[in-house]
Amino acid sequence: MESDFPTMMTAAQQSSYGEARNVITLRQDVPVHRELSCKQILVRTYAAAINPIDWKVLQGSLSFIKRFSFPHIPGTDVAGVVVAVGASVKRLHVGDKVYGNLGADGGSYAEYVCAKESLFALKPANLTMVQAAAIPLACLTSYQALFKTASPRVESQSKIMICGGSTATGLYAIQLAKAVGAHVATTCSQRNFDLLGQLGYKVIQADGNTTVDSERLLVIDYNNKDFGQELKGHNFDIVYDCVGGEQQEIAARQILKPGGQFITLVGNDPEMKVTLGYIASLGSTILSHKIQSIVDSTKPVYRFFALRESYEDLDELQTRFLETNKVKPIIDTVFDWRKDGVEALHGMYEKSKSGKAQGKLLLKIVDE
Numbered sequence: 001m002e003s004d005f006p007t008m009m010t011a012a013q014q015s016s017y018g019e020a021r022n023v024i025t026l027r028q029d030v031p032v033h034r035e036l037s038c039k040q041i042l043v044r045t046y047a048a049a050i051n052p053i054d055w056k057v058l059q060g061s062l063s064f065i066k067r068f069s070f071p072h073i074p075g076t077d078v079a080g081v082v083v084a085v086g087a088s089v090k091r092l093h094v095g096d097k098v099y100g101n102l103g104a105d106g107g108s109y110a111e112y113v114c115a116k117e118s119l120f121a122l123k124p125a126n127l128t129m130v131q132a133a134a135i136p137l138a139c140l141t142s143y144q145a146l147f148k149t150a151s152p153r154v155e156s157q158s159k160i161m162i163c164g165g166s167t168a169t170g171l172y173a174i175q176l177a178k179a180v181g182a183h184v185a186t187t188c189s190q191r192n193f194d195l196l197g198q199l200g201y202k203v204i205q206a207d208g209n210t211t212v213d214s215e216r217l218l219v220i221d222y223n224n225k226d227f228g229q230e231l232k233g234h235n236f237d238i239v240y241d242c243v244g245g246e247q248q249e250i251a252a253r254q255i256l257k258p259g260g261q262f263i264t265l266v267g268n269d270p271e272m273k274v275t276l277g278y279i280a281s282l283g284s285t286i287l288s289h290k291i292q293s294i295v296d297s298t299k300p301v302y303r304f305f306a307l308r309e310s311y312e313d314l315d316e317l318q319t320r321f322l323e324t325n326k327v328k329p330i331i332d333t334v335f336d337w338r339k340d341g342v343e344a345l346h347g348m349y350e351k352s353k354s355g356k357a358q359g360k361l362l363l364k365i366v367d368e
Contacts, residue, residue, distance in 0.1 A: 005044065005083055007032055010337070011110030012345055013071040017060030020349035024058075026342040030073070033114035038088035041117050043098060046129035048108040048363045049077035050352045051137050051168065057106070058349065068106075075108030075363075076101050079123055079132040089117045091311075097123040101136035103309060109345065111365060121314035124322040127329070129368050134329035134360040135322070136314065137307065138168035139176075142240075143317055145263050145305045146176055150238055156181030159212060159235065161227060161255060164242035165219065166192035168360055169265060171330050173240055174217065175199060179326035185218035185236075187227055193219060195358045198330055206230045228254035236260060239300075249302075256300045263303045330359035337363065 011030040015023050036042060058074055079099040082092055092098060100120035107113050123132045146154040154160055160177050164170040165186030177184045178201060185206070188196065197203050201217040204210060206225065212218045212234070220227045228251025235257035241248045244266025252262045321327040333351065335344040348361050 005032060005042075005112065007034070009111035011073050012075065012342075014058065014068070014074050015070055017058065020055070020058060020346045024074070024342065024345050024349070026337060026345060030110065032112045034084075036084060036086040036114060038086040039116055039118070040086045040114055041082050041089055041092055041098075041120065042084040043078065043080040043113045043115070043120070044083045045078055045080040045108060045111055045113050045365045046368060047079045047133035047365060048075050049133045049137075050348050050361050050363070051076060052352065053137070054106075055349050055353045057104075073107045073110050075106050075110075076103065077133050077136045078102060078108035078113055079129045080113065082120075083112070085117070092117055092120060092122075097129070097132075099123045099132040099136055100311070100314065101140065101307075101309075109363060118311055119309060121311040121318065124318045126323050126325070130334055130362050130364055131329050131331070133362055134168075134331060135317070138360070139172040139317060139327065139329075140310070140313055141265065141305070141307050142169045142173035142176055142242075143313060143321075144308060144310070145240060145265070146173060146238075148308075148313070149263055149303055149305050150261055152237075154180060154182050154238065157214070158182040158237045160184055160238045160240060161231065161236050161252070162186040162240045162242065163227075163248045163252075164188070166195050166358065167242045170242045171196075171199070171359070172327060173242065174201075175327040176321060178214075178217070179321055181214050183212040183214050185212045185220065185227070185231065187220045187222040189223055190221045192358060193221075195330070227251050231255040238263060241265065253300055259299070259301065261301045261303060263305055265305050267304060332357040332359035332361055334362045334364050337365070 008029050009032050010028045013025050013027050082094050082096045082098055098120040102108055102115050102119060154177050160182050162170050162173050165174055166188040174184055174186060196219060203217050203219055206218055206220045210218055220230055232254045234255050236255045238261045239252035239256060241264035249262055335348045337344040348363060351357050352361050
């Protein structure tokens with residue numbers, strides 16, 4: 001394969017499962033994957049992002065269903081430029097600016113990424129590489145949950161409660177729902193009220209008599225109020241749970257209309273440590289709710305969401321929401337390993353795991 005790119009690259013190296021400081025190093029002698037299969041592309045990485053799934057994978061929480069051979073390059077979200085393509089690649093071309101989610105295999109914390117063409121889409125023209133890297137997993141998750149998993153989907157005048165509005169998926173969900181004219185309420189802590197204000201909507205706090213509408217964003221401080229009690233009987237169409245825990249579902253039952261939908265990304269265990277017991281418990285929960293909704297159509301429909309690979313959905317996000325400025329990434333911190341070395345990676349993992357980030361955490365790998 002003829003190329004102008006190097007044989008070696010700088011990349012994060014995960015040596016085993018554990019905490020970032022114990023298992024991640026940064027090396028400059030990692031081989032670039034130069035032999036592409038017919039459907040793969042090679043991307044020069046400009047920026048990458050971290051998501052909660054990244055540090056859960058790092059510490060081994062998902063090792064029951066996905067194991068790696070070490071050393072392993074972690075990271076899922078990526079934005080960059082195509083530098084080589086396989087023989088059967090037709091949609092993307094060398095020189096294209098792209099963004100994507102590498103999924104369970106990871107590999108984005110590196111100067112070059114080799115992956116299937118189907119994992120990538122053209123980058124939104126109005127976003128920088130850093131901004132684009134903030135999109136794929138979190139924004140695509142909420143897009144698919146609200147417009148593909150929800151049935152009927154979120155639309156104008158839909159009433160939706162988003163549990164965890166200050167999470168990355170929550171911030172995107174608020175914008176996506178508002179973009180189509182939905183009535184949105186959400187939960188977050190008091191410290192994140194100003195963060196929600198950055199989205200550009202009029203933020204109001206629930207006072208027991210407040211109604212939700214398409215013009216305003218209703219916010220409930222979960223530390224002081226239970227949204228189930230606060231909005232009881234308001235007949236929401238959907239409760240979208242971005243944080244997990246049994247309390248979210250209990251409260252949701254009090255505000256959903258008959259036959260309304262509870263869509264969760266996490267389930268009853270916020271820690272989401274995947275074991276045989278976890279899978280059995282989750283399966284039992286889903287089956288139990290399915291039977292209840294069949295027997296009694298007034299019972300809420302319980303849906304456990306799992307992200308699906310789809311460059312078509314990334315394209316839809318680009319044209320319908322991102323390039324029209326209806327949805328924007330909110331960024332907390334951009335880390336740079338050229339300045340801070342491996343500390344940039346350690347700091348990014350630790351801030352993500354702390355739950356204190358107010359927006360996305362990004363890794364800049366090269367300037368545009």
